Each structure stands twice: as structure tokens, then as C-alpha cells.
Amino acid sequence: QVQLxxxxxxxxxxxxxxxxxxxxxxxSISSGDYYWSWIRQPPGKGLEWIGYIYYSGSxxxxxxxxxxxxxxxDTSKNQFSLNLSSVTAAxxxxxxxxxxxxxxxxxxxxxxxxxVSS
Amino acid sequence: xxxxxxxxxxxxxxxGDRVTITCQASQDITNYLNWYQQKPxxxxxxxxxxxxxxxxxxxxxxxxxxxxxxxxxxxxxxxxEDIATYYCQQYDNLPYTFGQGTKLExx
Numbered sequence: 001q002v003q004l005x006x007x008x009x010x011x012x013x014x015x016x017x018x019x020x021x022x023x024x025x026x027x028s029i030s031s032g033d034y035y036w037s038w039i040r041q042p043p044g045k046g047l048e049w050i051g052y053i054y055y056s057g058s059x060x061x062x063x064x065x066x067x068x069x070x071x072x073x074d075t076s077k078n079q080f081s082l083n084l085s086s087v088t089a090a091x092x093x094x095x096x097x098x099x100x101x102x103x104x105x106x107x108x109x110x111x112x113x114x115x116v117s118s
Numbered sequence: 119x120x121x122x123x124x125x126x127x128x129x130x131x132x133x134g135d136r137v138t139i140t141c142q143a144s145q146d147i148t149n150y151l152n153w154y155q156q157k158p159x160x161x162x163x164x165x166x167x168x169x170x171x172x173x174x175x176x177x178x179x180x181x182x183x184x185x186x187x188x189x190x191x192x193x194x195x196x197x198x199e200d201i202a203t204y205y206c207q208q209y210d211n212l213p214y215t216f217g218q219g220t221k222l223e224x225x
Contacts, residue, residue: 047162047205047216062213063119096161103168103209104152108161 002027004097004109012091012116018084022097022109029078030055035100036080038071040093041111048093052100053080087116120144120208124217132225137193139220141206146186150210153182153191156219157202165204166191198224 008020022036029036037052051061053071061069070083084091092115099107121144131137141151149169154162164173166182169189179194193200201224206217 046218047207049214049216060212064213098161103150104164104173104207105154105162106164106173108163111161 002099002107004099004107006095006097006109006112008112008114010112010114012087012114013118014088014116015086018087018091018095018114018116019081020095020097020112020114021079021081024078024080024099027099028075029073029080030075033101035102036071036073037098037100037105038082039096039098039105039108041096042090042093043113050082050084050095089116092116119213120147120211120215122206122208122215122217124204124206124220126220127218128221128223130223130225131196133196133198135196137196137200137222139191139204139206139222141184141189141191141217143187143189143208143210147208147210149185150208151182151184151189152207152209153180154205154207155200155202156205162205196222196224 003025005023012018035052038050041047053059053073068085073080094111094113096111097109098105123142151169153166156162165176165180170182181192183190203219203221205219
């Protein structure tokens with residue numbers, strides 16, 4: 001059974017960089033069958049796709065966030081990570097890491113609430 | 119971006135009722151449409167993929183239909199554990215986008 005777990009600071013100051021890591025267990029992140037994604041959900045609101053990374057390192061970022069987002073992969077640790085720079089209060093959200101089998105997201109992390117506040 | 123519009127935004131129904139949610143895409147997405155269930159405080163869970171395929175382990179009371187721009191999600195007999203918010207999602211074009219959600223409550 002594949003499991004994903006987000007980790008990282010829960011509180012980030014405005015203008016700083018939000019950094020999260022997703023650790024994957026029960027399966028290899030190096031499998032060419034999947035894309036590894038980040039999705040966020042502001043409190044009480046809907047879901048927004050941030051972007052994904054393939055095991056080869058190729059990425060896709062949502063154009064709405066592209067200038068501020070970097071997603072990296074570390075196959076040796078079976079982890080991938082999210083960096084979101086120059087954050088504001090609007091970036092306060094539950095951040096999910098997820099496995100995308102290219103047709104649907106079939107496994108999600110439990111999510112982590114990151115609050116942007118001074 | 120492809121806009122996904124769900125209706126209704128909220129819905130109250132009784133146990134045993136047939137419940138239907140619709141999702142409209144702003145352009146033709148063929149059948150590249152998924153449905154997710156999100157219970158409070160939990161991550162979404164995939165229920166239906168490719169518009170009408172039931173994900174493994176999902177009860178058969180859930181179903182989906184449609185193609186092109188208009189899609190329907192149905193619960194044939196509402197159960198208490200179905201209380202959740204339901205989202206459609208298109209994966210025809212990047213960035214993948216979600217509907218705004220339909221919050222389902224028990225009457």
C-alpha cells in the first residue's frame with residue numbers, strides 16, 4: 001500500500017519561502033508510471049493543482065504559480081519537495097502531496113496546513 | 119485554463135435517496151473527467167475515473183456518466199457515510215482543474 005507523508009514548517013512568514021517534503025513509502029518514486037504532484041486547498045475552499053514532477057526530473061507548474069514554484073525529486077530518499085517563494089497570506093492552505101497515474105490522483109498524503117503569518 | 123462548474127454547490131438529501139451532481143466543462147474534455155470525495159479534515163479520495171469507471175474498492179452505489187462538456191455523478195442510494203464534499207476534475211488539459219465542490223448533507 002502506497003503512503004505519502006508531508007513534512008515541513010507549519011508557519012511561514014510573509015515574503016519567505018514555503019518548503020515541504022513528501023516522503024513516499026510502499027512504492028518506488030522512480031517508477032515511470034506516475035507523476036508526483038502537489039495540490040493545495042485554502043481553508044474552506046476548493047482544490048488547486050500546483051504542479052508535478054516525473055522521476056526523470058521533468059516538471060510542470062501551474063502558470064498561476066509558475067514564477068514562484070520549484071518542485072524537486074530525490075529518488076535516493078524516495079522523496080519529492082515543494083518550494084514556494086515570496087509567500088503571502090493568500091498562500092495559507094492545506095498542502096497535499098499526491099501520486100498521479102496520469103489519468104487521476106489515486107493516492108494522497110494526509111495534508112499539512114501551512115499558515116503564512118508574521 | 120478549463121473551467122469546471124459544478125451544481126448544485128450544496129445539497130441536502132435523505133438516507134436512501136438518489137443523489138445527482140452535475141459538472142460542466144468550459145470546453146470539450148472528451149471523457150477525461152474524475153470524481154473525488156472529500157470528508158471533513160481528510161484528503162480527497164478518487165471514486166470515478168475516465169467519467170464512468172469505478173475505482174477499485176469503491177461501492178457500486180457510486181456512478182458517473184457523460185462526455186464532452188457535460189457530466190453527471192450519481193449516488194443510487196445515499197448512505198450516512200456519504201456525507202462529504204464532492205469534486206469533479208478534468209485532466210484533458212494542463213493545468214488540471216477542479217470544480218468548486220458540492221457539499222452533501224443528510225436531511
